[in-house]
Amino acid sequence: MKILVIGGGGREHAIIKKLRENPRISKIYAMPGNGGIEGEAQCLPGKPVDIKAALAYIQEYGIDFAVVSPDDPLVQGMADSIRASGIPAFGPSAKAARIEGSKVFSKRLMEKYSIPTASCEVFDGFDPALDYIRSQKQYPVVIKADGLALGKGVFIARNEDEAEGALRRIMEERIFGESGNRVVVEEFLEGPEVTVLAFTDSKTIVPLPSSMDHKRAGDGDSGSNTGGMGVIAPNPCYTEETAELCMKTIFLPTIDAMNREGSPFKGCLYFGLMLTGEGPKVIEYNCRFGDPEAQAVLPFLETDLLSIMQAVEEERLAEIEVRCRSGASCCLVLASGGYPEAYGTGFPVTGLENVSQKNTWIFHAGTALKDGIVSSGGRVLGITVFADNLKAAVDGAYREAEKIRFEGMYYRKDIGKKAMEWLYTESM
Numbered sequence: 001m002k003i004l005v006i007g008g009g010g011r012e013h014a015i016i017k018k019l020r021e022n023p024r025i026s027k028i029y030a031m032p033g034n035g036g037i038e039g040e041a042q043c044l045p046g047k048p049v050d051i052k053a054a055l056a057y058i059q060e061y062g063i064d065f066a067v068v069s070p071d072d073p074l075v076q077g078m079a080d081s082i083r084a085s086g087i088p089a090f091g092p093s094a095k096a097a098r099i100e101g102s103k104v105f106s107k108r109l110m111e112k113y114s115i116p117t118a119s120c121e122v123f124d125g126f127d128p129a130l131d132y133i134r135s136q137k138q139y140p141v142v143i144k145a146d147g148l149a150l151g152k153g154v155f156i157a158r159n160e161d162e163a164e165g166a167l168r169r170i171m172e173e174r175i176f177g178e179s180g181n182r183v184v185v186e187e188f189l190e191g192p193e194v195t196v197l198a199f200t201d202s203k204t205i206v207p208l209p210s211s212m213d214h215k216r217a218g219d220g221d222s223g224s225n226t227g228g229m230g231v232i233a234p235n236p237c238y239t240e241e242t243a244e245l246c247m248k249t250i251f252l253p254t255i256d257a258m259n260r261e262g263s264p265f266k267g268c269l270y271f272g273l274m275l276t277g278e279g280p281k282v283i284e285y286n287c288r289f290g291d292p293e294a295q296a297v298l299p300f301l302e303t304d305l306l307s308i309m310q311a312v313e314e315e316r317l318a319e320i321e322v323r324c325r326s327g328a329s330c331c332l333v334l335a336s337g338g339y340p341e342a343y344g345t346g347f348p349v350t351g352l353e354n355v356s357q358k359n360t361w362i363f364h365a366g367t368a369l370k371d372g373i374v375s376s377g378g379r380v381l382g383i384t385v386f387a388d389n390l391k392a393a394v395d396g397a398y399r400e401a402e403k404i405r406f407e408g409m410y411y412r413k414d415i416g417k418k419a420m421e422w423l424y425t426e427s428m
């Protein structure tokens with residue numbers, strides 16, 4: 001079989017490495033891929049949102065199955081177009097991808113079907129939103145742009161000034177363009193955060209091991225929000241009891257709600273959860289694997305990924321067993337100095353050959369292949385180590401990261417620290 005994977009980050013590299021374990025696959029193509037993916041798939045030029053280019057490649061190379069991985073092509077309907085051309089694909093329809101593409105859609109869905117989430121108000125004009133914010137007594141409040149915003153559309157405002165500033169940036173300065181036509185003003189939730197990635201074919205839902213992302217750039221959750229600086233899995237805050245509760249109150253009700261709305265969801269559904277004093281609540285849905293979460297979670301999979309993706313597409317997920325190994329993983333992101341703000345690129349990456357071959361994966365996120373591997377993005381590499389327990393996984397990821405160098409490279413020094421503190425206090 002020939003497979004086309006859309007995207008070119010660490011998540012796509014993780015997907016491709018996993019797919020390559022399947023001997024039925026003769027060749028993988030990636031659009032656009034990256035410097036590390038180049039060794040494992042044929043990289044084809046094109047932006048991940050270029051539906052026409054994807055369809056042309058599918059024809060030209062005789063692709064049998066496509067994996068649409070990032071949010072924007074999904075929201076823009078790439079999976080629909082590929083299916084319409086007669087080729088099966090992994091990834092939700094545009095209608096189903098609204099669960100991520102519009103926060104207003106997802107909030108209304110949760111409200112209508114009583115899925116626990118932060119209470120909120122929706123505004124489509126600056127003045128009414130400002131009036132509402134001025135009437136707020138309790139801070140912080142959370143202000144979210146409705147549409148996709150490269151993961152930067154959420155503001156946590158600690159006072160009226162910050163709230164007004166956020167609102168101006170979204171609705172007046174239009175920093176996210178059309179995505180800021182509407183805003184959601186939402187109650188601030190507290191508690192440990194958990195990510196759960198789940199395969200679903202709209203009838204059956206199969207969660208993968210839970211995980212914990214670290215979104216801020218600096219240690220101790222300081223600094224700007226990023227796409228994610230590191231992940232550990234499983235998340236020790238997410239007990240078996242919580243998992244059962246989430247299945248009953250969140251996961252199953254969500255796929256049911258999507259079916260009732262005429263938008264059955266097929267693909268990987270990302271649940272961003274907050275374990276509040278009142279129980280687990282949804283912070284956000286994404287219509288795809290998380291990045292870097294996928295880099296920490298996919299290495300758990302024992303069942304062949306292509307078989308799962310095909311079962312999802314053919315709506316027979318209930319017929320296959322999705323097996324995961326036990327243990328723990330840590331994915332540490334090596335980033336370019338300055339990220340998530342301005343950073344330099346083109347720096348040679350050295351030491352990759354010294355990284356252990358055992359239970360260790362190097363996922364390329366922002367690299368290009370020139371004479372050797374050079375940096376080309378903000379998040380450059382994800383180093384994932386799998387071990388028997390969390391501490392060994394975290395120690396392993398830090399040990400391997402020390403072998404790698406590029407100019408300006410930085411990484412957080414405390415990935416997994418919170419999780420280990422939690423594990424330790426809970427088990428006392």
Ligand code: AMP
Nearest residue numbers: 118142151154186187188189190283284
């Ligand atoms: P998102 O871009 O939706 O992933 O949100 C970014 C981050 O903002 C989340 O990972 C949370 O840490 C935080 N966040 C979003 N919504 C809320 C909320 N209602 N209460 C507290 N924190 C939130």
Ligand code: GLY
Nearest residue numbers: 227228290291292
């Ligand atoms: N790591 C967060 C996301 O993929 O949206």
